[in-house]
Every structure is written in C-alpha cells, then in structure tokens.
Amino acid sequence: MQKKNIYIGLGIFVGLIALYWLFFSSGKKEGFEILSEVKKGQFKVEITSSGELQALNSIEILGPIEARRYRIGNFTIETMVDEGTVVKKGDFIASLDKTELFGRLEDRRLDLEQTRAAFEQTQLDTSLVLRLERDNLINLDYEVGAKKLVLDQSQYEPPAIIKQNEYNYQKAIRDLQQAKERYRIKTLQEKARMVEVSARLREAELEVSQMQEALEKFTVLAPQNGMVIYRQGRGGKVKEGSQISSWDPVVATLPDLSTMQSITYINEVDIRKVKVGQTVQIGLDAFPDKKLSGQVIQVANVGQQRPNSDAKVFEVLVRVNESDVLLRPAMTTSNSILIEEKGDVVYVPLEAINVESDSINYVYLKNGKKQEVKLGLANSNDVIIEMGLEEGQGIFLSTPEWSQDTSISLLAELDGKRNLNREEITSEADSTMRPGYQIRPVRN
Incomplete structure (x- = not known):
C-alpha cells in the first residue's frame, strides 16, 4: 500500500513537470512560434458562396385558362403526382375540381x-x-x-x-x-x-x-417530357388541396434539366468584384466528389434583404456548363467565382500581416527583423506581396517575444505613398455603388 502511494505521487510529480515544460518552458523557445514561409506561384482571388440549382429554362404546366371566360375565379387541385416525378408528354399531372x-x-x-x-x-x-x-x-x-x-x-x-x-x-x-x-x-x-x-x-x-x-383541360397533362416541380406560391408549394387562380393557372413547372443554373447571393462588400462572364467552379453538396464549371450570366443591380439576415445581398446567376443526369432542381451548390488570377507572384498567409499607424504593413521575419511590405491582391487566405519579401523567406504567423524591441525596416520606395488619397477612395467607391448598398459613417 505504501509503495502504491509512492508511485502515485511520482506520477503526479512527473505530470506537473510535463505541464510546466509544455506551457511555460517551451513558450520561450523559437520552435513553439508559428512559422511559415514566403511562397511563389499561381494566385487566385475567389468569392465563395452557397447557391441552389435551378433549370435555366422551364415550361409552366397550365390549368384551363378558358375558365375565367365562364366567371370561375379559383379551382381546387383534387389529385396531383408527387414532386420530382419524371413524366412523358401526355402523362397525367393533376386533376382539378370540375364541379362549378x-x-x-x-x-x-x-x-x-x-x-x-x-x-x-x-x-x-x-x-x-x-x-x-x-x-x-x-x-x-x-x-x-x-x-x-x-x-x-x-x-x-x-x-x-x-x-x-x-x-x-x-x-x-x-x-x-x-x-x-x-x-x-x-x-x-x-x-x-x-x-x-x-x-x-x-x-x-x-x-x-x-x-x-x-x-x-381540368385533367392536366404533361406538355412535354420532364420532371414535375411544384410551384412556390404565396402560401407555400402548390399541391393537392391548393387553390389556383384562373388568372394565373400555373399548376406546376417542367424544368429543362439539360441546362441548369445556380442562384447565389453575394454580400454588398464583394458584389462590386463580380462581373458577367467570370468563370465559376461549382461543387455539389449531394455529390462532394463531382466538380462542375460555370459562368456568371447575370448580376443584380438592386440589393435585397434575405430572410433572417440584416445584411444586404445581390442575386447572381451562374450557368452550369456541363449537363449531368444527377443534377436536380433545389440541390445546394458551392460556388467559387474567380475574380482574378495571377501567375508567378509572391504571397504569404493573411495571418502574417501586421499593421502600424494604419498605413505601414509589415511582417516578422525568422531572422528577427520587422520588414515593411507592399500588399497586392488578397483572397480569403493569402495576400500578394508586391515588394519587401522574396520566395522562401521564413515569417512568423504569430507575434514573437522580441517584437516590442525591434523597429520596422521601411521600404524607401513607399516614402510619401503610404496614405492613399481619400478622394481616390471616394471616386473608386462611387463607380461601383449599386442600389441597396448600406452606407455607414466613418469614424476618424
């Protein structure tokens, strides 16, 4: 029993020493700092957003338009095929109440x-x-x-x-x-x-x-081959038991699945970068291994507010280049819109960039220096370094202990050019403004 207590005590002592070494001693060593290196190669600026597949073209399945000639305002759908049913031309779609x-x-x-x-x-x-x-x-x-x-x-x-x-x-x-x-x-x-x-x-x-x-015509038949998709009305999807108006007698839609598009929404900060014709890489949540390509075909000029969100967004339509039998309306997509692409450039992770006096951007070098850099394009992870670094240099992603005692090595080429003229900023903003942008005051 006495030996057992000794072993337990030794175990606790060793554990305390290990904890001290991990959280205190190692923090003073260079190996504990988070390091990376300057890379060189192809650089992409992309905007990523989720979207929803929809047929680029679709045919509306109509009920009897002639009903309004006989003063019939609404009629009820008695029976209807399930949503997603694949039908051929002439197949049964729905039956409407004929009583009136x-x-x-x-x-x-x-x-x-x-x-x-x-x-x-x-x-x-x-x-x-x-x-x-x-x-x-x-x-x-x-x-x-x-x-x-x-x-x-x-x-x-x-x-x-x-x-x-x-x-x-x-x-x-x-x-x-x-x-x-x-x-x-x-x-x-x-x-x-x-x-x-x-x-x-x-x-x-x-x-x-x-x-x-x-x-x-109160027995609605398919006008062509396709997949039945319920129409979204004011009270939800139009289905069995729903009423439709004789002035808008759309019972359902038949999308053309050979040509699809992804509808996505881009926030007001990034929308100025999105242009018609930009290429898009599309992923499917339902099939993670499948990658598709697309192209931006329309960018909304007016912003809107999505449900359960305070931010303003702009609708963007992306046409899917490929045709695949697996594609179905309402599938969730991930859209990576390629804004700009540069080759053979120097870039570092965004975490490596530090700012002083709102105008001096610098990094911590592995050799113990604070080096000013000139920044270029940035994406969600990295930023291009136009001046100040070379490929292969070691940099800190975290703040090293010696940071307080070291001055910044400034670039002579940036003298007098560090503060961008405010008029140029305003001019650039005015040229990209769209209805729906939220304007917030700038605090000095």
Missing part, C-alpha cells in the same frame, strides 16, 4: 335545347307563311286570267260593260303585282328571322363545345 364549370355546362346545355327548339319552330313558321303567300300568288294569277277572258268576251258588249271589265282586269294585275312584292318582302323577313335564330343556335352550340373542351 360542370354545373354551368348543364345550364348551357339546357339553353342550347331551348334555342334549338326555337330554331325548329321558326323554320316551321317560315315554311307555313311562305307557303300561304305562294298559294295566294297562284290564286291571283288565275284571277288575272279569268278577268282577261271576261274582257275578251265582252268586246260586243256596251262600252260601259267593256270599261268595267277593263278596270277589273287591271285591278287583278295590280293585286298580283302587289302580292309578288309582298312575297318578296316576306321572304326577306323570314330569311332574317332564320339568320337570327341560326346565329343564336350556333352561338349556343359553340359555347357548349368550348365548355366541354375547357372541362377536359
């Missing part, structure tokens, strides 16, 4: 039957009226012949009787002419009546036919 239009169709069918009955009645009336007129013409024609015969046979009668027979004959001729004119006018009147009732009948038949065609 079906009731109106039945009313129009009843009106059509009444109009057809009125048409047939008018036909019968017209036939009867014109037949009576034709019979009257035949009788009057016989009357003219009879009066002519009486006149011819009265040539040996007294003049008064002859004169009376002439009057009767002339009257019969006038009655026949008047009957013919009346028949002509009556024919025109009956034709006009038939044209009117025929037009009403055709209108009623056409309306019933159009309503039947509209009713068929």
Whole structure:
C-alpha cells in the first residue's frame, strides 16, 4: 500500500513537470512560434458562396385558362403526382375540381335545347307563311286570267260593260303585282328571322363545345417530357388541396434539366468584384466528389434583404456548363467565382500581416527583423506581396517575444505613398455603388 502511494505521487510529480515544460518552458523557445514561409506561384482571388440549382429554362404546366371566360375565379387541385416525378408528354399531372364549370355546362346545355327548339319552330313558321303567300300568288294569277277572258268576251258588249271589265282586269294585275312584292318582302323577313335564330343556335352550340373542351383541360397533362416541380406560391408549394387562380393557372413547372443554373447571393462588400462572364467552379453538396464549371450570366443591380439576415445581398446567376443526369432542381451548390488570377507572384498567409499607424504593413521575419511590405491582391487566405519579401523567406504567423524591441525596416520606395488619397477612395467607391448598398459613417 505504501509503495502504491509512492508511485502515485511520482506520477503526479512527473505530470506537473510535463505541464510546466509544455506551457511555460517551451513558450520561450523559437520552435513553439508559428512559422511559415514566403511562397511563389499561381494566385487566385475567389468569392465563395452557397447557391441552389435551378433549370435555366422551364415550361409552366397550365390549368384551363378558358375558365375565367365562364366567371370561375379559383379551382381546387383534387389529385396531383408527387414532386420530382419524371413524366412523358401526355402523362397525367393533376386533376382539378370540375364541379362549378360542370354545373354551368348543364345550364348551357339546357339553353342550347331551348334555342334549338326555337330554331325548329321558326323554320316551321317560315315554311307555313311562305307557303300561304305562294298559294295566294297562284290564286291571283288565275284571277288575272279569268278577268282577261271576261274582257275578251265582252268586246260586243256596251262600252260601259267593256270599261268595267277593263278596270277589273287591271285591278287583278295590280293585286298580283302587289302580292309578288309582298312575297318578296316576306321572304326577306323570314330569311332574317332564320339568320337570327341560326346565329343564336350556333352561338349556343359553340359555347357548349368550348365548355366541354375547357372541362377536359381540368385533367392536366404533361406538355412535354420532364420532371414535375411544384410551384412556390404565396402560401407555400402548390399541391393537392391548393387553390389556383384562373388568372394565373400555373399548376406546376417542367424544368429543362439539360441546362441548369445556380442562384447565389453575394454580400454588398464583394458584389462590386463580380462581373458577367467570370468563370465559376461549382461543387455539389449531394455529390462532394463531382466538380462542375460555370459562368456568371447575370448580376443584380438592386440589393435585397434575405430572410433572417440584416445584411444586404445581390442575386447572381451562374450557368452550369456541363449537363449531368444527377443534377436536380433545389440541390445546394458551392460556388467559387474567380475574380482574378495571377501567375508567378509572391504571397504569404493573411495571418502574417501586421499593421502600424494604419498605413505601414509589415511582417516578422525568422531572422528577427520587422520588414515593411507592399500588399497586392488578397483572397480569403493569402495576400500578394508586391515588394519587401522574396520566395522562401521564413515569417512568423504569430507575434514573437522580441517584437516590442525591434523597429520596422521601411521600404524607401513607399516614402510619401503610404496614405492613399481619400478622394481616390471616394471616386473608386462611387463607380461601383449599386442600389441597396448600406452606407455607414466613418469614424476618424
């Protein structure tokens, strides 16, 4: 038992010595400092952001646009295929509630039957009226012949009787002419009546036919091959049970998956660097090993505020160059937009850069010096050194103990050029400002 306590005590003592050596003694040694070296090679300035895949082109699957002609404001989706279903042209997409239009169709069918009955009645009336007129013409024609015969046979009668027979004959001729004119006018009147009732009948038949065609469109079919994507409405995605307006009867969309784009949002600090035509490397969260290339095709001119965020961002559209069967709408992407690329330049990690008096940038060299440097382009990790360092030099990423007792070795080439003119800064900012930028006061 006594030996066991001795061993425990020795163990604690050794542990304390080890802790002291790690946290106190080694901190005074150069090997404990974080060191790096100046590198030379290709340098890329990139802006990285997450995005979401979307088809560059898509076709909207529409319900019956004609429904608004029949004063139907909204209709309900009764059944609908699942989102992501791959369909062929003519396949079933959705079924809409037909109740309201079906009731109106039945009313129009009843009106059509009444109009057809009125048409047939008018036909019968017209036939009867014109037949009576034709019979009257035949009788009057016989009357003219009879009066002519009486006149011819009265040539040996007294003049008064002859004169009376002439009057009767002339009257019969006038009655026949008047009957013919009346028949002509009556024919025109009956034709006009038939044209009117025929037009009403055709209108009623056409309306019933159009309503039947509209009713068929309440069964929505795929206009082409593709994948069904639910439409995002005000109350969420349009799906079974949702109502859609006859003025905007989009049931779903069929994206063209052969050409995709990534929609991403860039913060207001970096948006001035993004230009149309810049190349983009695209990664897929769902397939980490797959890398795609793309190109910036559109940069928004007006900023917007995303939900649950105070920062202003600008929408950027990136077209995906490759076509892949694995690509699906709404997949999350990582987008690295190449802003600028330089070859054969000297660069160091950003952690190595220190600033004094807001104008002197310097690094801690491994040889114990503080060296001023002139900075160039920077990315999220490194910065180009235009002047002051050479490839292979050792530099500190942390602050060494001797930093307080060492003065900075200044570059003679930067004398008088360390403070950038404020007017130049303002001019550069004005040239890249877009609506939506947040302006904050500068404190001196």
